[in-house]
Amino acid sequence: MSDSDNFTPKLTADGSFTFFSDEFSESFHSHYGARQESFFKFVAPTQLSLKAHKPTVRLLDVCYGLGYNSAAAIETIWAVNPNCYIEVIALELNSAVPQAAIAHHLFDNWEYKYTQILTQLAFEHQVLQNRLKATLLIGDARNSIKLVNQSGFQADAIFLDPFSPPHCPQLWTVEFIKQLSVCLDIDGLLATYSCAAAVRTALLAAGLQISSTSPVGRKTPGTVAGHQQVTSHHELQTTTVLSSSSFFLPLSLAEQEHLLTRAAIPYRDPQLCDAADVILRRRQQEQQTSSLESTSGWRKRWFSKNLLNDM
Numbered sequence: 014m015s016d017s018d019n020f021t022p023k024l025t026a027d028g029s030f031t032f033f034s035d036e037f038s039e040s041f042h043s044h045y046g047a048r049q050e051s052f053f054k055f056v057a058p059t060q061l062s063l064k065a066h067k068p069t070v071r072l073l074d075v076c077y078g079l080g081y082n083s084a085a086a087i088e089t090i091w092a093v094n095p096n097c098y099i100e101v102i103a104l105e106l107n108s109a110v111p112q113a114a115i116a117h118h119l120f121d122n123w124e125y126k127y128t129q130i131l132t133q134l135a136f137e138h139q140v141l142q143n144r145l146k147a148t149l150l151i152g153d154a155r156n157s158i159k160l161v162n163q164s165g166f167q168a169d170a171i172f173l174d175p176f177s178p179p180h181c182p183q184l185w186t187v188e189f190i191k192q193l194s195v196c197l198d199i200d201g202l203l204a205t206y207s208c209a210a211a212v213r214t215a216l217l218a219a220g221l222q223i224s225s226t227s228p229v230g231r232k233t234p235g236t237v238a239g240h241q242q243v244t245s246h247h248e249l250q251t252t253t254v255l256s257s258s259s260f261f262l263p264l265s266l267a268e269q270e271h272l273l274t275r276a277a278i279p280y281r282d283p284q285l286c287d288a289a290d291v292i293l294r295r296r297q298q299e300q301q302t303s304s305l306e307s308t309s310g311w312r313k314r315w316f317s318k319n320l321l322n323d324m
Contacts, residue, residue, distance in 0.1 A: 020113040030119050032079065032110065045229070048123060050206070051085035053229040058204040058237040058261070059170035061086055065093035069100065073161065073168040073196060075154055075175065075184065077103035079114040080131045082172045087127055087145070101147040102161055102168075103134070104154040111135035111149070154184055155285040158192040167198040173205040178212060178280065182292040186282040187215045194219040194240075203238045208268070210277035210308075211296070212236065217272075218279065224261040225268065237261055267315045275300045276308040 022030035029048035056062075064070050070090055074083045083101055090097050105111065112135045114120070120128045130147070133140045140147040150157040154175075171193055175184035183189070185207075197203055205212065208225065216223050216238045224243040225234040237243050243261045264272075271277065278299050280292050287295075 019109065020117070022117050022119060029081075029122055030117070032113065047079075047081060048085075050229060051081040052089070054206045054226070054235050055082045055170075055172045055174065055204045056085045056089050058226045058235065059172070059202040061089050061170055062093055064169050065090040065097050067097065067169070069098045070170070071100040071166065071168050071198070072102070073166070073171045073193070074101060074103040075158075075171065075173050075193070077105035077149060078110055078174065079119060080111045080135065082174060083134075083147070084120065084123070084125060084127065084131060086170070086172075087130070088125070091144075095144075097144065099145050099147075100166075101145070102166060103147070103149045104157045104161075105149060105151055106153065108135070108138070108149075108151045155189055155192075155282070158189065158196070159285075162192060162195050166196050167201070168196055169198055169201045171197055171201065171203040173203055173207075178207065178209055179293070180289075182280040182289050182296070183282055183287065185209075185212050185215060186280040186285075186292065187218045188282050188285050190215045190221075191219040192285075194221055197221075197240065199240050201239060202243065204235065205238075206235045208234050208236055210271045210274065211279045213268075214272060214277045215279040223264070225264060226261060234262070270311060270315075271308075274306045274308045274311045275303050276311075278303060278305070 020032040023033060025031055025045065025047045031047040061070065072083065072086055074086075077083060080103075083103055087099060087101075090099055111131070115128070115132050115135050120131060125131075130140055130142075130145065134147050134149050138149040138151065150160065173184075173190075173193065175181045178185045193203060203216075203221065204226065213223055213236060216236065221238040221240060222242050223236055223238045226237050228234050278296055280296050281299075282292050
C-alpha cells in the first residue's frame, strides 16, 4: 500500500474533494467547499487578479497540502495574463498529501488545465518552465522558511493555511509569522482563513497591519495582512469561478476589543523548534497569569448586544 492510499477523498458542498488528517484530527478544508476556499479565502484577498499584470508574480504557499491554493493562484494569474512569469515556493510537511491528491484525480473535478504541473511538483518537488518556476520544500515549515529567507525571496502573496491553532500551534506563533513577514514584499499581502485573536496579535507583533476579509462559507471572516494599511477591495473574476466580491474591512469594535482579551495572547516558540504541546502549555500558563479581560466576558458582552456571532 502506498502512502497516498491512506487518504480518502471527502466530498464538499461545492463538488470538490478534500482529505481528513488523522494526525491533526481535522479536514484539510471546510465542508462548505474546498475549491471555493482557495479562490475566495486566499487568491482574492491577495489581489492576484490585479498583480497578474506584473511581469513576475511570486507566491509563498505555507502548508501546500493538496495543492489547491497554488492551483487556484496559477489559474487566476494566467487567466488574466498568460505571459506572467510565476515563481512558487510551497512548504509542506508530508509529501504523501499532494501525491494522494494526484493519485485520486481530485483536479479532474476542477477541469483544471495545469494538472501536469501539479503532478510534477508533487512527485519531483520542482517544476521549471518558460513561465513558471515552482519548488515544493518538504519538512517542518519552521526550518524551510529560514531557507526561503536566506534566498532573498520576496513574495507578492503568502497563503497561510495550516491546520487550526489548537491543533498546529507551531505555525501560528509570533516567531514563525515574523519569518513570514520578512519574505513578504513591501506591497505584498498575506491571507489566512483564521480570525483568531492570537493569530491577529502575532501578525501585528510581526509589524503587519491587518483587516478582515469577507466570510466564506461560515459566519466568521478571514484575515489579510500587509506592511501597509489594507483598505482596498476588488472583484475576483475568472473563467471558472463565479464572480464574487472580496472586501477588506476595518476591524469592527468587537474585533478590536477581542484583541484586548486573554484570547489574544499569542502562541510563542522562541527557538522555532518546540513541540505543539509545549507551545500550547506555554500560552495557557501566560493566560492563567494574565490580567486581561476573560474571553467569556467579552463574548457575553457582545452577544448581549446582538453584534457578534460565533467568533
